[in-house]
Amino acid sequence: MDTIETLYAAQTDGPKYKAVAQSIRQAVDVKVLAEHEKLPPVRDLAWRLQITPGTVARAYSILTEEGVLYAEVGRGTFVSGEKTHVSQRDLNRDRQWERHIAPLETDSVSLFSPVLPDLGQVALIHESYARMATDPNVDLISYPGLQAETRAHRAALRWLSDTDLGPVQEQDMVLSFGSQNGLSLILQTVLKGPKPVILVEELSYPGFRRAARLLRAEIVAVPMDDHGIVPEELDRLARKYDAQVLCTCPDAHNPTGLTTPLFRRREIADVARRNGLHIIEDESYRLPEANCPTYRALLPDLGWFITSISKSLTPALRVGFVIAPRPFRQAIRQTTVHGHFGMAQPLVYATEDLLSRQETFDVMDAIRAEMRRYVHAAVNALGGFDITWQDDVPYIWLRLPEGWRASAFAQAAEAQGVQVRTAEDFVPRTGFAPHAVRMAINAGVSLRSFESAMARLRALLDNPPAGFTV
Incomplete structure (x- = not known):
């Protein structure tokens, strides 16, 4: 050394x-x-x-x-x-990665979900499958199995090595068909009884509610403040409803973009420990290094971590990663085997190949830098309003100024060719939705088209039509 x-x-x-x-x-x-x-x-x-x-x-x-x-x-x-x-x-030492799919020049811009630019990942995926086609050791005649995924697990853990997951081994991971499938696998593993209760943030990723409905679980929203979930309210609701799981996005909260600081995470972990509450941390929007230790590190027996390559490389492959707390790694593997035997071998091969190549990390860095340009363009246009944003989070939360309701603003924006998501999309049916919208970064359109969309939103905010005011 x-x-x-x-x-x-x-x-x-x-x-x-x-x-x-x-x-x-x-x-x-x-x-x-x-x-x-x-x-x-x-x-x-x-x-x-x-x-x-x-x-x-x-x-x-x-x-x-x-x-x-x-x-x-x-x-x-x-x-x-x-x-x-x-x-x-x-x-490929001297190869220069360039766009293969050009961004669109368009006046119609959807800001519903983040869209990545193509900065070489399409070519990388093509090359991965081309290599698989010439590799005689790829088993394309047997059922898939978790044992065959070991090399992909190893590559994924290298990719996640900047994230504090606590002590982790390859056996603690299972692959999933994206983060949403990973969430369902965890819930199938840990939920018990006829009417289990899942806690979520009062503004939360809609996929949590969709997964709960599939398993006939009840959703209860936990109040938040500027630091995330309020620990006292979490404790009260966990005891009141005998809740089994908390689903949260603490590093890049969806939809507000807030980050839960370490002192608050420790308080939340203490509440979970006292109540035997599993915490599922979904960091699918993870683009930079993690800001704090994960709940898996803070809560070794009850903390789960989910992520995917959807927001950092491509959503097309539908590859996610579930890291289980050590006491539950055999249980999640059993759930996975019973559910779908294992990931298809071509997908496992591509995952291992992509996450083992330096070119992939170079492309991810380029994607992050390009997405940051779009974030800055949005902030330059809307920085005079009440927004929450981070350099490496692909969406911006806009609290609307007086005179606008969220639904009216979304309608006015769509009439101008820009689609945004209102706060109503992120609250349970009985929850209160603030007058706010989430705008995802769409780098599938040209920067000029994106800047034009931001200018149209700014004009709406500055000059609300009389028909849409409160």
């Missing part, structure tokens, strides 16, 4: 993950790291180099793809012997 640390300190240019990779290459080239020698665990090396574990994991992934290193499940990462193949990264 000392040699890697010394070589890393001598690197002067470029991203940190490339500096780590180059340091290990140099150590291997001069035989300081011998064939089949075990490398330090990701978190140990990250601590020594004073960088994030995700940076080290990315470097290990690059070198594994190049054939410099190899990984073994449960044992670690080792120095390879003589290279036996030319990596895809070698073939």
